[in-house]
Amino acid sequence: MKKMLLFLLLTFVLTACGDECYNAPQPVIFTFVDANDNNLISNGTLEPFSIQDENKVGVQLTKTDDGSVILEDVGAYNGTKNYTFYSALKVFDFSIQSSEFKGGCDGYQINKLTFKGIGIDVKDENGYYKIILK
Numbered sequence: 001m002k003k004m005l006l007f008l009l010l011t012f013v014l015t016a017c018g019d020e021c022y023n024a025p026q027p028v029i030f031t032f033v034d035a036n037d038n039n040l041i042s043n044g045t046l047e048p049f050s051i052q053d054e055n056k057v058g059v060q061l062t063k064t065d066d067g068s069v070i071l072e073d074v075g076a077y078n079g080t081k082n083y084t085f086y087s088a089l090k091v092f093d094f095s096i097q098s099s100e101f102k103g104g105c106d107g108y109q110i111n112k113l114t115f116k117g118i119g120i121d122v123k124d125e126n127g128y129y130k131i132i133l134k
Contacts, residue, residue, distance in 0.1 A: 021104065021105035021106065022105060022106060022107050023101075023105045023106070023107030023108075024076060024107060024108070025074070025075035025076055025098055025107070025108045025109055025110045026075075026109070026110060026127060027070050027071070027127075028070070028071040028074055028075065028096070028110065028113070028129070029064075029068050029069070029070050029071075029127065029128045029129065030068060030069050030071065030128075030129050030131055031066075031067065031068040031069075031128055031129070031130045031131065032046050032069075032131050032133060033130060033131070033132055033133070034132070034133060034134075035132060035134055039067035040089070040133065041063065041067040041068070041069065042066075042067035045089065046087050046089055046133075047087075048087070048088070049061075049085065049086060049087035050085075050086050050087075051071065051083055051084065051085050051086070052083065052084050052086070053081055053082070053083050054081060054082040054083070059071055059072065059073070059074060059083065060072035060073060068128065074096055074110075075096055075098040075108055075109075075110040076098070076108045077098060077108065078098070078099055078100045078108070079097070079098070079099075080095050080096070080097040080098075081095065081096055081098075082094075082095045083095065083096065089133060090117070090119065090120065090133050091117075092115065092116065092117025092120055093115075093116045093117060094113060094114060094115045094116065094117075095113070095114045095116075096110055096112075096113055097110070097111045097112040097113075097114070098110045098111055099111055113129065115131070119133065119134040120132065120133055120134065121134070
């Protein structure tokens with residue numbers, strides 16, 4: 001009986017340490033359209049394009065079936081980071097301000113996106129950013 005109790009106690013202690021819990025920031029999703037609301041990724045007008053951070057490191061981009069692009073692994077830091085979007089059609093800058101939060105799980109949250117550039121408008125559509133290139 002003592003061995004069984006010791007085994008259960010040891011098992012409880014090892015599992016009670018718990019798995020570390022981490023919440024990644026919400027994804028950042030861009031949709032690029034022209035003034036007539038034509039999707040510039042779907043129709044190929046925007047190709048090729050890329051995004052680099054302030055250290056000239058490329059951001060991994062994932063295209064979606066609906067003609068949007070997901071910016072991978074952005075916002076997992078405390079502070080503000082600057083980015084540049086490059087394409088033959090338009091070049092513009094934007095920044096992402098994020099912060100660490102603690103709770104049931106630690107993680108990061110994106111607090112604010114700021115876009116800078118002439119000839120662009122941005123609409124926040126429930127987490128998707130519709131970028132209208134003029």
